[in-house]
Amino acid sequence: MTILVTGATGGVGRLVVEGLVRKEGRERVRALTRTPARASFPAGVEVAGGDLTEPESLVDALRGVERLYLFPVAATARRVVELAVDAGVKRIVVLSSGAVTGGLDTDHHLPVERAVEASGLEWTHVRPGEFMLNKLWLWGPSIRAERVVRDPHPDMAWLPVHERDIADVAVAALLGDGHAGAAYDLNGPEPISLRDQAAAIGDALGEEIRFERVTPREAREIYLAQGGFAAENADFLLGFEDYSGGAADPDAVEEFDLSAYGPFPTAEAVTGRPARTFAEWARDHAADFR
Template sequence: MRILVTGASGNVGRLVVEGLQGVEVHALSRRVRRDLPSGVRGVVGDLADPESLRGVFSGIDRLFLFPVPETVERVVEMACAAGVSRVVTLSSGAVTDGYDTDFHLPVERAVEASGTEWTHVRPGEFALNRLWLWGPSVRRSRVVRDPAPEEAWYPVHERDIADVAVLSLLKDGHTGRAYTLNGPALVSRREQVEAIAEAIGEPVRFEVVDPRTAREEYLAQGGFAAANADFLLGFEDYSGEEADPEGQGLVAPVSVPTSQEVTGRAARTFRQWARDHAADFA
């Protein structure tokens, strides 16, 4: 069996590459990689440019598909024409909740319409968001500035996402399923900071600031924080429309689906995630 992993340099894709055992793995990235595991073949291509993918799908049996909605129909057409028989998509829990109609949902629909075997992996809030948002201030001054210390959700470990994707690629019984994945416990932002402090072995102070102050800091920080500041702080909704940051926050459900329903293993906690990323915060 030969499996192509797209988005192989990403936070989930690289773990899917690592987790695939006993098969031939091709890892697609936009540039040459020198850090792939032994036995993995690196291939260069860009999902946003289907012409760059000519020949990439030759001999591929199964595909892990990173979401690029603008070109997904052509990419899936090329994959199926080359003989790909199963596609596992990296999607979003926002599709399950009905918020995502123009990004991940079109990818899912294109794959389903192709007639190939499919599975959708729909993670909720990534625990990694905390590293991308809080990492710089924790490393610099051991402080997190946030307007909502008691707001809570079920952050999911990226390894749980990858585990479900690997299982769906390798094993039968997952065709036609959409797996929504969350963390195993409701964790407030204050509790998340406490877990990070415990992981690095040093106190981390939680400083409550108003949403506009937090937005200014995220915009100055750049990268993921700047790109997502308005949405994460409530200045815009999922569709990009203007919203009130002082409005009602999300009401967390009592329980949510996790990777355990798919893998049979307990989903990783936020504290475990913090320990796994302690060096990134230090």
């Protein structure tokens, strides 16, 4: 059996590849990347060139594939799924978002889910909430340069999820039975404030990380100047935009009450192992903050 992993060099996709390789069996793992010559994967992984934004470039990569891990690209999802059906794919596992469950995401991940569901193939949706990895992309530069985090909401708490928990659930759905038609919401095991997240990174480094409270607009300027993920997502992450890009009030973030919600599901329901904590994630990524 051949399994194709799209988005294979991404924060979750690379771990899906590694997880599949570690499992005993006769599965062939094929990793899709736009730059095969620069990609590095475990021994035995087939590397295929292709770009999800250009569906026809996937024809060769899909040849002989029975199961597919699909990174979400809404604009081309329907055509990508059509090509998967034509190639004989039987099962698709979608990297989606918990925002679909909450009714907030109608433009980014929901169209991908619908395209897959309409295909008639076996499907499973993996719906993580906030990625712990966001803190590396947002805070990494200032922690490396100054050992400081700047944010408007130091005491705001959420349940970010470790990327390895997301990958473990995707691997289970790709290889195992009993996951067809399931949508798995994934969160961290406990609420943790931004201030405590910064402290956990400091503990992993063995150094103090200062937390400086700034206004939402000051934080926005910092993110825009930083570039990359921070700049691309500044307005949404800081509350200036809602999930669909509409205008929002950044001060409304302070009114959110996490305690008003019931227990949040984690990867443990699928993997049987406790979800990884933020402290574990910080230790896993300590070298990235040095």
